Amino acid sequence: xxxxxxxxxxxxxxxxxxxxxxxxxxxxxxxxxxxxxxxxxxxxxxxxxxxxxxxxxxxxxxxxxxxxxxxxxxxxxxxxxxxxxxxxxxxxxxxxxxxxxxxxxxxxxxxxxxxxxxxxxxxxxxxxxxxxxxxxxxxxxxxxxxxxxxxxxxxxxxxxxxxxxxx
Amino acid sequence: xxxxxxxxxxxxxxxxxxxxxxxxxxxxxxxxxxxxxxxxxxxxxxxxxxxxxxxxxxxxxxxxxxxxxxxxxxxxxxxxxxxxxxxxxxxxxxxxxxxxxxxxxxxxxxxxxxxxxxxxxxxxxxxxxxxxxxxxxxxxxxxxxxxxxxxxxxxxxxxxxxxxxxxxxxxxxxxxxxxxxxxxxxxxxxxxxxxxxxxxxxxxxxxxxxxxxxxxxxxxxxxxxxxxxxxxxxxxxxxxxxxxxxxxxxxxxxxxxxxxxxxxxxxxxxxxxxxxxxxxxxxxx
Numbered sequence: 001x002x003x004x005x006x007x008x009x010x011x012x013x014x015x016x017x018x019x020x021x022x023x024x025x026x027x028x029x030x031x032x033x034x035x036x037x038x039x040x041x042x043x044x045x046x047x048x049x050x051x052x053x054x055x056x057x058x059x060x061x062x063x064x065x066x067x068x069x070x071x072x073x074x075x076x077x078x079x080x081x082x083x084x085x086x087x088x089x090x091x092x093x094x095x096x097x098x099x100x101x102x103x104x105x106x107x108x109x110x111x112x113x114x115x116x117x118x119x120x121x122x123x124x125x126x127x128x129x130x131x132x133x134x135x136x137x138x139x140x141x142x143x144x145x146x147x148x149x150x151x152x153x154x155x156x157x158x159x160x161x162x163x164x165x166x167x
Numbered sequence: 168x169x170x171x172x173x174x175x176x177x178x179x180x181x182x183x184x185x186x187x188x189x190x191x192x193x194x195x196x197x198x199x200x201x202x203x204x205x206x207x208x209x210x211x212x213x214x215x216x217x218x219x220x221x222x223x224x225x226x227x228x229x230x231x232x233x234x235x236x237x238x239x240x241x242x243x244x245x246x247x248x249x250x251x252x253x254x255x256x257x258x259x260x261x262x263x264x265x266x267x268x269x270x271x272x273x274x275x276x277x278x279x280x281x282x283x284x285x286x287x288x289x290x291x292x293x294x295x296x297x298x299x300x301x302x303x304x305x306x307x308x309x310x311x312x313x314x315x316x317x318x319x320x321x322x323x324x325x326x327x328x329x330x331x332x333x334x335x336x337x338x339x340x341x342x343x344x345x346x347x348x349x350x351x352x353x354x355x356x357x358x359x360x361x362x363x364x365x366x367x368x369x370x371x372x373x374x375x376x377x378x379x380x381x382x383x384x385x386x387x388x389x390x391x392x393x394x395x396x397x398x399x400x401x402x403x404x405x406x407x408x409x410x411x412x413x414x415x416x417x418x419x420x421x422x423x424x425x426x427x428x429x430x431x432x433x434x435x436x437x438x439x440x441x442x443x444x445x446x447x448x449x450x451x452x
Contacts, residue, residue: 041359041378045371072215072367075375077359078323082333091324095214102216110366114212118224122207124176131179138187138436143179147205150274154227157270158220160213 009063018057018096026089030054036080036090046070050080050090057093066101072108107164115164122151168294170240170285171232172200173250175209175396177243182396184436185242188421189287191430196295196303200240203231209246210253212366219266225253226267229284230276239284244395245363247328248320251284255327286321288394288420289330292338300345304427307347311450313423314388314415315339315350316379316402318395319359333357342420343392346427348450354382360393360401376405383415390416390447392423403441416444426451 019028036050037043043050048070056065065071071094080090101107107115117124127143135142155161178186193200206228214221228250232239241247257264258280268277291300317336325333334357340350361375380402383391393399402417417440425435426447437444 041361041375042364042371045368073364073371075319075359075361075363077319078333079319079357079359082323082325089324095218098215099218107216108367111212111215114366115216118208118213124208124212125180127176127179131183135179135183138183140183140187140190141202144174144202144204144206146207148207150205150227151207151224153273154223154270155220157273158217158223160217160220163217163220 006063010060011062012060014060014062015057018093021096026093027087029086030058030084030088031086033085035083035085036088039079039083041077041079042073042075046073053094053097054088054090057097062100065097066104066106071097071101072111102163105165112164115160116166119152119155119161119166120148122146122148168197168290169199169201169237170290171203171235171237171282173203173206173209173228173232173239173241173246175241175243175246177245177396177400181400182419184422184439185396185399185419188419188425188430188435188437189242191434192421192425192428195428195430196291196299198290198295201235201237203228203235203239206231209241209243209249211245211249214249219270221249222253222256222263222267223270225250226257226271226278227274227276229254229257229282230271230278232282233279238282240287240290241284242287242395243397244286244318244320245397247284247286252324252327254280254282254284286330286394288321288339288342291420291424292342297341297345300342300424304346304424305429306427306451308423308427308447308450309347309452311348311447312351312387312389313343313348314353314383314386314391315343315356316360316391316393316398317357318393318398321394339392339394339420343423346424347452348423348427351386351388353379353386353388355379356382360395360398361405362397362401365401372401373405373408376401377409380405380411380415384413388415389450390418390423390444392418392420394420406442414442416440416442416447418444418447 361372
């Protein structure tokens with residue numbers, strides 16, 4: 001995490017914009033009770049805790065937030081979302097922040113590698129002869145053939161390759 | 168009863184025995200599964216980096232099932248979470264739907280919004296009903312103590328999935344009890360398996376997996392039951408990749424049900440489970 005905060009990097013409209021966007025569409029009334037943080041299975045490892053993330057959004061610290069390791073450590077279990085007494089949908093808010101971080105070239109390598117496979121195989125990996133032989137021996141039909149061509153057309157249209165840093 | 172079967176990526180790679188046992192059990196229960204030719208990534212990790220691409224990929228799979236005129240069945244919680252959430256957004260948000268359909272035109276598809284996305288557990292417990300499952304049991308597994316793991320995306324977000332109480336679910340426990348086995352309570356039953364961070368931080372993922380295994384050992388469970396290939400890999404890996412003295416077999420739910428229905432150990436692919444599961448055979452009557 002980058003400290004101290006550079007005042008020139010404060011985006012005062014960040015929270016307003018975020019809660020109006022499709023992904024972050026959430027209640028804005030966080031009162032810092034931190035039930036999100038006390039429910040989070042990975043909170044112990046996070047450089048910024050979930051309730052602090054909401055506070056940072058309100059303070060316009062977008063630039064700092066998209067650099068946090070913690071946003072990628074979220075397991076998307078939705079426990080914080082379910083338990084929030086103020087109906088802040090933190091899991092979805094984090095999706096928005098991760099999306100912004102990705103467009104800034106900050107997708108972690110582990111995720112990038114998985115996503116690169118989708119560009120090539122239309123899913124996270126290619127089910128080939130080896131897997132299908134195993135399936136046949138078990139009495140299972142071959143795995144369905146992925147329509148890679150159609151998926152590539154769609155990914156091209158949404159600009160997915162450049163979002164994750166591949167042309 | 169007929170469903171469009173969405174296999175996803177993890178099952179054909181790593182957990183073919185889950186599909187095998189599900190097919191055997193459904194065959195006996197009179198449920199037909201039809202493969203979704205051409206289907207691809209459900210979009211789970213894509214949502215992390217681009218919301219629109221995720222919706223488009225998920226919608227494309229839903230469109231394939233719409234053309235088949237069938238509801239989707241998934242065996243994976245990740246696929247369920249991704250497809251059911253996208254289905255919900257596209258059904259309820261006309262503006263987003265228009266945007267997604269505009270892109271889908273390139274592959275001659277249109278999201279219509281006339282099917283549901285269901286999980287194997289929902290089909291067994293709600294569409295068929297627990298009573299029908301009880302009737303199918305011929306070799307009850309009496310005395311077998313099971314620690315159930317639901318997996319996050321089967322239950323949450325609960326306003327979209329409308330599956331069961333996200334804090335105190337019962338549906339999978341009842342399905343386990345229907346086999347004659349007993350679902351036992353343990354600490355942190357609702358906690359995540361850790362699999363989604365596997366790609367980012369392996370040690371963190373294994374650490375989360377350990378929390379549950381430790382609690383399960385404390386209550387003396389004979390085996391664990393999962394209903395997601397991702398969670399299943401996590402609980403086997405958390406035992407095999409770390410030094411643990413005790414081992415707890417991890418069963419896919421249809422493997423447990425299959426045994427109680429009189430289907431053999433090999434036919435259910437139990438010999439392929441990575442943590443040896445043969446200890447549970449002594450409970451078969």
